[in-house]
Amino acid sequence: MGLDGLKLLAKIRDEFGLKIISEVRDSTHVHDIIEYADIIQIGAKSMYDHGILRACGKANKPVMLKRGFGTSLQEFVQASEFILSGGNEQVILCERGIRTFENKTRFTLDLCGAAYLKEHTNLPLVLDPSHAMGYAYGVPDLARACFAMGIDGLLIEVHPNPAVAKSDASQQLNHKEFINLYDSLLKIGEAIGYQLI
16 A cells, blocks of 8 residues: 555554554664554564664554564564664564464464463564464454463454455454454453453
């Protein structure tokens, strides 16, 4: 969508009180995203791009760093430290699945890795079961498992009619499925003393 898309999203944000997260794919675009988005996202394919990491390290905005599917935990933490070393302490880690020998799902959501990151970093941790699973039917179960771990956030793809979604149609929940998931997460939150917002 480019700069015009960011401007449009900013108008929607201002009208409805929403937050914008936008992915940066080139270090020269960081300034535009800083101006219009609330959170800068570094996608899994860009987490090794030192130009992007460096530019985000100088930004005064939260940065969500997504783990690449072939990235070790050490490499993931080091990429976050690269951003932190630039002065930006607003880094959010996002686990979105790693490549394993399994071929029936897109990736394997690394819950062991998530537990490691919770224990060995002080950074907020978000999990993305939609991208890991690749299919909507598995997203609610993975989301519940993630939430029960006490993670800081979930990325769940939702569309009113997933069959016509322009991207990632197979992994998106419809509104009813999302409401059912949300209700079940509320119950888990009550059981473990964790508040869902």
